[in-house]
Amino acid sequence: MLRLPNLIRLLAFAVLIAFLTQPQWFEPLLRPLVQQNAPAIYNQGSLLQLTLLHLRTVAIATAGATVVALALAILVTRPSGAEFLPLSRSLVNIGQTFPPVAVLALAVPIFGFGEKPTLIALFLYGLLPIFENALTGLTTLPPAIMEAARGTGMTGRQRLMKVELPLAMPVILAGIRLSVVISLATATIGSTVAARTLGEVIIAGLQSNNLAFVVQGGLIVAVLAVLIHDGLQAAERRLGSRVGR
């Protein structure tokens, strides 16, 4: 049952867990990257704890972006909300065009250092992919199916919950996946304003000219992104085959 790609994913996951719980095992591998006497393994905090905090930040920001973007997409695809489509589009586009670093710079004076500015930046940055995908998913449903849904006497709400959302779900999930992957990478810059993310490891490496820190911080984020991306994609495919898309 276990084909090669899945075997590689499983292996990557096992190595990641091992690295987060027992980083000293990997010290010989990273040793060549650092100068004499410098530590090869991040020593200013627990890697596992930073990873969990990183994931938490991404999860909260994406959850918020999903709720808002999906609600907006549903609103503007109803007959009564159609006039808000251009406005909503502009709003989420601004969210995307505004660089997260700039959002951080603007948010810190208001909310102070820590997790909040990072959450705001990730939230704004994550809106667009989810909104656009949800919009595509909800506006490209097969006309015969929509006609049948009305013809069987479903109310607008029943059509949305029982037909439109389930059928659009694979496309919506793809938007969430994109958003999550972008946020996983972008969250690292949150550490410039003292959010506790894996960015801490990378920044510490840059400040002390420690290549091993930069590499381990970067690799953990990269492996997380790849694994979460693949996991969500598998979920989409499963749903997609069900709805025949």
Add this chain to the structure above:
Amino acid sequence: MIEIEGITKRYGETTVVKDVSLTIAPRTVTVIVGTSGSGKTTLLRMINRLVEPTSGTIRLDGEDNRTLPGFELRRRIGYAIQGHGLFPHRTVAQNIATVPTLLGWDRARIDAKVAELLTLFQLDPAAFGPRYPHELSGGQQQRVGVARALAAEPKVLLMDEPFGALDPIIRAKAQDDLLAIQKHFETTIVLVTHDMEEAFHLADRIAVMDKGEVVQYATPAEMLVKPATPFVESLIGAGERPFRLLAIETVADAVEPGAAEGEAISSTASQREALSALLWSGRKALPVIGPDGAVIGKVSLEGLAQRAAGPA
């Protein structure tokens, strides 16, 4: 009984349906035919208010169809469309159960109804109920689409080119099945098509639409003998008229006393089939057998020729 009275539908400047009045008798099959853009689908969709008319009224069993909210009205009227419109994320059983579920029937009653309909449409409930629509053939999907439309036992079934996507052999079978089911449930069926063959095969009455107006509303036989306008005549097809006339009557109506040689034909077959058998076998007459298998007379080439002749 469906009474359509002075129904007009305008989109901006264009009038799609123009002052149409029809009375459709209960437990009959009425076929609305016309070219594309004749307004036939719009007329159909105004019966269950998927389209709201600009003016005029439609009454179902004497009750204005605007007394109920649209969605409640549609739960009481079956609706089957071309390309079936099955929900791809729901199983066959769930699809058929759509309207009963909306109406809040209890589980046992829904399950019984789904099984009954699947059996009626020659689909094994245990095998097909749990499948998804994309695992079915086109003909099977179409049957499930009609089964879904009939699930809440509607008195009226609206069908918009329901057989349009089927190949000719499956289509003929589906049409015969529909007639059998119509007899079984005594449903009033209004069906839209552009296929005259289908119209003559299924209809008790045919309404011909042209540019938003009903130009003739008559039984198939009347329409063949007295087409109201040149348009109706061209729709019927001048070359097809004698054959269509024979096709709508059974051999039983053409039986003559006497005996004939060779293979017999059933009295329930159409006269067109009898003519075909006569021509093919090169005989002048065929023996006719009744439903019990006994010979009840003959049908002759001459007799059929007379019946196929139009009014002088």
